[in-house]
Amino acid sequence: MLQKPKTNESMSQKFLITVLSVSTTTFLLGGLASYWVGRQLSPPVASQETTAAPAAKRGGPQAQLVRVGSIHRETITPVRTLVGDLIAVRRATIATEVAGKIVELPVDEGSNVIAGKTRLARVDDTWTKLEEDKIATQIAEQKATLEFERTDLRRYEDMLKHNAVSLSEAEQKRSLIEGLEAALEQHKVMLREAHERDSRLDIFAPFNGSVVAKLAEVGEYLTIGSPIVEIVSNGRIDARIMVPEESLALVRVGDSLDLLIDSLGIELKGEVASINSQGSVGSRTFPVRIAMDDQDGTLLPGMGVSAFVPIKRESTELLVPRDAVLRKPDESTIWILQQKDAAPADAVAASNAKPIAAPNWTAHPIPVRVVSHTRDSYAIAAVRKVDRPRLEPGVQVVTEGLERLVPGSRVKVDLDTSELAAVPGTYRTGQQKSDRDQ
Template identity: 25%
Template structure:
């Protein structure tokens, strides 16, 4: 990954190949036991055309896009708990029930009240308008009582409003529950203090992240994000859903601002509460010809690279553009695919008695091999060069 530019982000070269003769590009120290005759080894790299991205790095926590904290809204004794943590449930699935004997009796009583009120209305027909109005009012009240009784009976069954996975169960058969969601019994709590059952979606995720004040202006809604879960090589993608404007202050005393990232697609292997690293792409430049910055030399106002072809080296004047981490843009004087000299190493003849010791980093990317693939990640807005 490229070095941070002016404290504002990271430049990442996404395409191209780095060809290394004798090892990866880096800083090298030659250790010789004597002054024997030396041979020259040339380290070269390829001028490549690709996409360059500048990103703001943020850490965050995975959360389900949907979460339902569920509790009984009626009092009673729990008769069944149909799910355990980790179970997958469909929308409308029964999770638990309470004893509904009294609730069913209340419905029967309310129904009897409605029947009686209807009889009163029939009897009042032909009577005074006041008697008819009174009978109608009694019927309306009886129907309202019946409706509430039926609602309470339905609430004796706890159902899931979403399709997802059971994340917590805090009730057990035999527990007494109150209408405010409290429990008394042996249920084991693994979720929030009040929820008796928690169901989360596992096919849609968000990342709750934060950025510093210096990066806030460049982070916009709709920007693409590359997300790497902690301890995983898997990359998932997302877009910035919202950027908060109210700061919070951590233990270090520095202000950070909340950023919510919506994960695109339906990736697997994600877990609620997991830590991720997010690279928010704030600028993108396409079709850029670059070479390693170490391949460039200057003389006065002129800039040069040394091109090697068929064993011959030619010093070539070039015009440089922007610097992207460990690589520099070439705007003229060089073509894609050209082999440029990065540095030359003096080695003892036959290599006997000498070692190469690498220090520092291996240029822009570890391993000196193929750069990561370019192009746009699924979903989100790819910022243009003009941003």
């Protein structure tokens, strides 16, 4: 009776152990099977990396299209740009020399005038004509009186021979005749004066030019000296610039200077006409006038002009195109081209080398100092000593598209030399404008 319960308890323990063993084995076999299936379905890690590499390559940045110039060494005369104004050689306010009412004023502001031919105004001649007639009548009357007195004098002289009149009476007659002759000459002068006033009723231009101000109107009564119009000369026009005292020694009367009319983009040469010896104490500058042709009236007084004035004697410098320099208040920068994966020392090309038009170039910024400049180039020097070997004649520098570059950018050189045209929403280089820029 006591052995039977023990047998049942032992069998229960064996059954429980068996169930746990089977469950554990089944769990382990399921895990192994899942791992094997996963390995069969997933690609190798190396294949994933190989596949990802081309994808990353396809998604990488594209080469930027740029235009380039080159560094070269040249002997130059450094210049500085001075801003001035165009001024007329001659300016005059034309006034009337005769009092009267204006009956004609055929010119207006902007009218071209020719010296001695273009009538600026005409004054009413009514009172002048009446004055001429009045004086002419007085002269005729005085001539008749004088003729009578001369005849009477001859009679007095005959009577004096016979002692019919006294000598004093004859002298009084001679004095009277002399007074009449003097009065006659005076009236003749008055008549010539009237004729001269009459000739000046028509007011003509004193020199070739154009009307810049109209100071009277038809119907106005003007006194002597009243202004009518203001005119300025044409043909020659002068640029007036203020030259600093340190550059004044390099400018001489007769020198030829390059000029740029800012608003019109006209480039021309002018000749130094005069240097004013009275300078400005505050700015230490001296007025210099540069004569030039007004290009058939295209250049007008008041326009802005830039003059390129030498600042020192000739010197040999490293030059780059002006468009290659990004100028900022703190420092200036140029972008040089290096072949991709090439050492910096290999970036120096031969002076006659040409850039390869394939996208195997990278652009790198170089801080530089602008030493001086000419009209088309900047003379530069490296700011850092380590950059000096990289700035040599023949090195290619970016001139178009440098605003879009970041250090190490891959670039493609555009060999097209035609001028870039600006399109709406972009800069001339093609860079897209931001909302802030627009």
